[in-house]
Amino acid sequence: MxxxxxxxxxxxxxxxxxxxxxxxxxxxxxxxxxxxxxxxxxxxxxxxxxxxxxxxxxxxxxxxxxxxxxxxxxxxxxxxxxxxxxxxxxxxxPRLDDYTFNILNDAFPRDINIDEDLVEEDDMLGGTEDVGDDRTNMHWVETDKYEKLVAEAERELFPGCNASVLTAMVQFMHAKVLNHWSNKSFDTMLEILSDISPKPHNIPPSFYAANKMLKDLGLGHEKIDACVYDCALFYKEHEGKDKCPVCDEPRYKPSTSKKKSKVPQKVLRYIPLKPRLQRLFMSNHTAGHMRWHKDKKVDEEGIMRHPADSIAWKEFDKMYPQFAEDPRNIRLGLATDGFNPFGNMSTSYSMWPVMVVPYNLPPWMCMKEQYSILSLLIPGPKAPGKELDVYLRPLIDELKELWEQGVQTYDKLSNTIFNMRAAVIWTINDFPAYGNLSCWSTKGYKACPVCLEDTTSTKLRNKICYMGHRRYLKKNHPWRKDCQNFDGSIEMRDPPREFSGEDILLQLNQLMQRKVGKHPDNLDRKRKRTPMELNWTNKSIFFELEYWSKLKIRHNLDVMHIEKNICDNIVGTLLNIEGETKDTPNARLDLKDMNIRTNLHLDKDENGKIKKYLAEYTLEPADRRAFCEFLKFIKFPDGYAANISRNVKDGKISGLKTHDCHVLLQRILPVGIRPYLRKEVCAPLVELSSFFQQICAKTLNVVDLDRLEVDIVLILCKLEKIFPPAFFDVMVHLAYHLPREAKLGGPVGYRWMYPIERMLGKLKGYVRNRARPEGSIIEGYIANEALTFCSMYLRNVETVFSRPERNDDASETNAKLSVFIQNARPFNGYKMLLLSEREMEPIYWYILDNCEEIESFRNEHRQILESESPFNIEQRLRQSFPQWFKKRVKSLYTQESTLI
Incomplete structure (x- = not known):
C-alpha cells in the first residue's frame, strides 16, 4: 500500500x-x-x-x-x-545521510528485529517473557528529542549544501573541542559563515544555539539539593522538605525578594548511570567490545593482562555464577578524588567528582577517557570528608537496582533485549580518599588499611614511623635478633593476619552511632574513638551492596602516589634538600633515643655548637652537583617523560610531578647514583627500583609476584638498616602490600590514578564561569559526552578515536635493501655527507647481520663469524670481504642515506 x-x-x-x-x-x-x-x-x-x-x-x-x-x-x-x-x-x-542515520539509529534505537529463537535464548539467560511490553521499562530518551533531531537532520545548512544542519554542527563542535576553541571564537566563526553562505540558510546564530541542539544527543543529569553542612540530601523521602532533617538548617539561601526563585544552598549533580551503560550496548562501535573479556581474551595460566585474569574477578564469578553466565553483565571500577577547579592553590576549593570505569572493555579501551563515566559531582568549596557517604546515596541506590533487578537493555550486536546487571568490584583512589571511601582513618598508629589493628608503628619525637618489617621474615632469619642495625629490639612477632569481609563486619558492629554532618553543634565531630572502634569512623555505605563484604579486594592502594612519596623521600634524603630530607636533627635524636648507630648521633664541638656528621646515604656537595648535572643532560624519547632538567636548580630538585617521580625512581636513579654511593647503600635502592618496574608491568606473572612478595620484605629491611626511622612513613610501608594486591586485582595500570587524574584535568578545563564551577563542568561534560558519541561515526575527520600518533613516520620509501625499508619522517631538510671508512664500518656490520639480500654471503663466511673473537673478527673480515660487495654496499648506502 x-x-x-x-x-x-x-x-x-x-x-x-x-x-x-x-x-x-x-x-x-x-x-x-x-x-x-x-x-x-x-x-x-x-x-x-x-x-x-x-x-x-x-x-x-x-x-x-x-x-x-x-x-x-x-x-x-x-x-x-x-x-x-x-x-x-x-x-x-526522512532524507538522512548515512552518517546522521547511524548516529540517530544507535542513539535512539526504534525498529528492532525480534527473532523468536533469540528471544527464547534471552529468556533462559534471565530475560523477559514479552519483549515488546517490557520495552516500556527501558530508559530511552523521550521521543520528542528524536523528532527534533530528525527535523534538524532533514534541513540543509544552506541551499545546495550536501550537509544537514545536524551533521555540520556535530563536525563544527567536534573541531571546537579537539582544537580548544573558545566560545567567542566559535561565535565569530558562525557569524562569518552566516555572512558568506547563500541566503536563506539555517546556520545557528551562536554557540549557545548549536550546543542546545546537540544536547539532545546527550543523556542529561539531575540536580539534588543538599544540606549546607553535608548532613543529608533532599532526596526521596526528604525531597519536599525545606529544612535539613538532621540539623534543621534551611534548604534555600535567604532572600528578601518574593519574586525570585528559591536558590538552594548546595547542589549535588547526579548523572544517571543506567542510560550510559545501556548506550555502550546500543552503539555498533562498542556493543561487540563489551563482551571482549569473555569471547576474545586469551587465557594463559599464571599470566595476567587484564582484570578478568585476576583472582578477585575469578572468585567473584564462582560466588555469583548466574551473574558471570552472561558476559554482558558489567564489572565496574569506582574512582574519586578532590581537585581545585581553578588551578590556583591560593584559592581554597575542593570539588569531588565520582567516576565509573567499565572493565568489560578490552585493554586498549578500558581506561580511556571516552569510555569512563562521570556519575556524581560533589560540590565544594569544602571537601565532604567523612560525609562522602551522604553524597554517594543516589549512586549506591542505582547500583543496588543494577545488581538486584537489572535493567532491560537493547544489544545492537545480537539485535535482542537482555536484562543487564552491574557490580562494582573495587574502588580507585589516592590514600586520603581511601580513608573516606573505606571509612578507616589513614592517620595515626593504625594508619595501614590492610594491616588494620595489627599495624606496626612507633612514636618518634615529631612523627609516627612504620618500621618492623622483620616480622614478615622467616622465624629463623638472623635479622630478627639483630638489635643494633634495626630499631634496637628483637622482633619475633608473626606477620599481621589477613582480615576477611566477615572480620571487618564484626569490627564495624562495635561502632557507636555517629551523627553525620559538619554542623557546629554536632558534638560527634570531635568525639574521640573508643579502643573498640579502632580506626573506623563509620560503616561504609558500600556494605549495603550485597556482594561488597565478599570481595577479595575492595579498595586499591594507589601505586602512583606510593611511587611519588617514596621517590620524594629518597631524593630529598640523598641530596639533603631542606624541608624534604628525612635526615633532620630530630631524626638523629631518634637514633639516640633508640641507642642505635652511634656514629650518626649529634655531637658538640669545642664551642658548644651542635655538629651533625654526614651520613653514608647523603651525597657530598660535589657529588650532589655532579648528579644534578647528570639529570640536566638526560634526553628522553619524545612523549616518554617530561623534561626533568627544568626541575633541577642549584644542586636541588623541586616541583617533580607524579610521572616525573615514576621515571626517576624506575629508570634514572639506578644509573645515576652508582658512582656516588657505597654498594651497601646503592644496592637496596636499585632493587627497590627494579621492584617497581616489575610491579608496574603491563603483563604480570603470578610466579614473579610470589617472588616480589618475598623480595620487598628484604628490600625494606635493608633500607631500615640504612635510613633513619623518620624515613619510614606509611607510604613506604604500603609498598609491602602491592604484590598481594597485584595478584588479587591484576595489572596496576587498571587500578592506579593516572587515567583518573587525566580525567580530572579534562574536567578542570570545562570551567568557564568561575562563579559557578560545578555548573560549568557538568554542562561541558554533557556536551562533550554527546560529541564523543557522535565522533565514533565521523569519517575522514580527525577525532579522538582516529587521531594519528604523535610521531607518525608513515611515508613512502624507495629503499632497495630490506634493512632500510622501514618508514621514516625527516624532521627537517637533509644534507649529503661523505662518510669516512671508520664511520662506514658499523654500517657494514649492520648490513652483514641483518640484510636478507646477502644471506648467501653470510653463510659462506659463517665459520669466520662464529669462530673468531670480536677483537679479531674485524681484521679477518676485512681480508675476506670481496671488494665488489664493499663497493656495492657503499653505493647502495649512499642511495639510502636520506632515510637515516
Missing amino acids: NRDWVHNKNRLSNQYKAGIESFMEVASHHMNEKNETPCPCMKCQNMNRHSLPIVKAHLWRYGMSVVYHTWIYHGEQFGIQRQDSPPTTTQEA
Missing part, C-alpha cells in the same frame, strides 16, 4: 484518514490475547500495546512514526522490499 500519508502533516486530510483506516485493517489481524496491538504513533513508538480504538486515537493525535518503515510488529518481514508499494522516495522516508 502507498504510505505517503505517513508524512502528510495535515491529519484532517482525506489521504491521512484513508491511510489510518488501511493501517487499522492490517493491525486488526495482529492482536494478542488481550485484543491489543503495538501502537506505532510518535509517542508510543511500538513500545506500548493498546486496543484498536486507542491506537487509532493516538495516530490522529500524535501522528504515525516516520521511522517505522517496515511494519515488523504488524506482520511484515524485516529487510524484505514490499512488492505492493513503489520504491522508497524522498517523500516516503
